Amino acid sequence: MIVKNEERHLSRCLQSVKGIVDEMVIVDTGSTDATKEIAYSFGAKVFDFEWVNDFSAARNYALMQSTCDWNLVLDADEYIVNDCKSIIRHFIETNEGVVGRIKRIDEFNQNGERRYAQSYLSRLLPKGVTYSGRVHEQVDSPFPRKNVNVEVYHDGYVHTNKTERNLNLLLQELKQHPTDDYVLYQVGKQYKLLQQLNMAEKYFEESYRLVPLHAWYRHSLVIDYLYTMTVNRSFEQGLQVIAIEQKRLDDSPDFHFACGLFYMDAIFCHTDRYAHLFPLIERCFIRCLEIGETEKYDRVRGTGSFLAAYNLGVFYEVTGQIEKAVHFYKRAAHEEYEKAVGRLNRLLGK
Missing domain, CATH: 3.90.550.10 (Spore Coat Polysaccharide Biosynthesis Protein SpsA; Chain A)
Structure with missing residues (x-):
């Protein structure tokens, strides 16, 4: 140590x-x-x-x-x-x-x-x-x-918050190795932690352009990049990345989860332009549940289970499919996800 x-x-x-x-x-x-x-x-x-x-x-x-x-x-x-x-x-x-x-x-x-x-x-x-x-x-x-x-x-x-310290050291490293895809990714992560998301997207984009297909952290880079583009509303760029990664990461619940949130935000911000993506929201979260909590990738717990089930519940509630909403809220609540318990109680009048 x-x-x-x-x-x-x-x-x-x-x-x-x-x-x-x-x-x-x-x-x-x-x-x-x-x-x-x-x-x-x-x-x-x-x-x-x-x-x-x-x-x-x-x-x-x-x-x-x-x-x-x-x-x-x-x-x-x-x-x-x-x-x-x-x-x-x-x-x-x-x-x-x-x-x-x-x-x-x-x-x-x-x-x-x-x-x-x-x-x-x-x-x-x-x-x-x-x-x-x-x-x-x-x-x-x-x-x-x-x-x-x-x-x-x-x-x-x-x-503890060691982000500023880490960022300074990483930027020093980047001066010596300006095309190191891993260091570029880590710089992007620090900016993401600091909520400087335009800077984060810039470094994720550079890393993504350089990262080898076999790199062990490539999956995590793609997920972080997608979440950052979602918040920054870089929807056209995000759709390009999704298209590139769709087959390669089809067995990743985190990828489909990030795509589902991406589509939701795109439609919310520009309904006319992205309305055609609406059916993909349901498809993404269902795919998350089909894959489940895999050990193949680094991941956030719940993207293959209760978090995806909860988001499906929200999708069905908003679209008036209450019976389906109750089913998926119950599924998420069974794993003690409190937000699902709250939505379920409101729907059932408890």
Whole structure:
């Protein structure tokens, strides 16, 4: 781990891994709170590293201090939530020249609602594997990636805002690598978090133009790009992207969910021009439910279940198909989606 002023989260993280790992290596980049004392209390080996505005430099220094053949990399605002000690041991014993990808659940707020996104991250590393990239650093290895059933919860997006810091580091990186599609994407994400959506769209567009078809983050880029174009009302550009991606991402609930919202906004803003898209709204959310909560892509929980069902309920309620609306509200309410419960109660007069 690399840490700085993480006294709020560190105990929770270390408590979750202390029975799993052989040693804890923590590199501190300048804490002024009780972070180091907490680390020592768990028996961790603590090293100081002067911060040089480069996350990979700090990560690689931490990896150098490890005496183990494999390294599990975590951040202080993450913690393991499943019983995975034997799973990790089995993975290590049966794999060589492979990088393990663990599942991370990110809690975030959207429109006043708590949402959860899940993604697989390369975090179980054989000795000798290192990082590159100043910020949003990536594992730099030709080894294949394989998913391992380790589940980590992350609530750092809710409690802290490091967007400005990350953006500054990414812009420095971009000066050195102006056509790096991944860095362009990450810059766009930071502007999106800052609600500077015109800037976000600009960088997403540049990244989309350059990103290889096989890039692991391409799916997420397309989704972020679509949501940004929806808010910016860049409807013609959005329709072009949807047409390009339609077949390739037909098995992605997040793609169809984003398309459904895109069509709704396009029709709302320019009814005459986009009225022909109206039937596609229903089709998109039905397709989400057909696919379900797939593990193939990084995704937001609910796009293949209760969120899509709720939006179908709204669609049918608005179009006067009350029986269908009640059916899909019930489906979403069954998964304890509160907005669906509220709409259902109003429809049923409760």
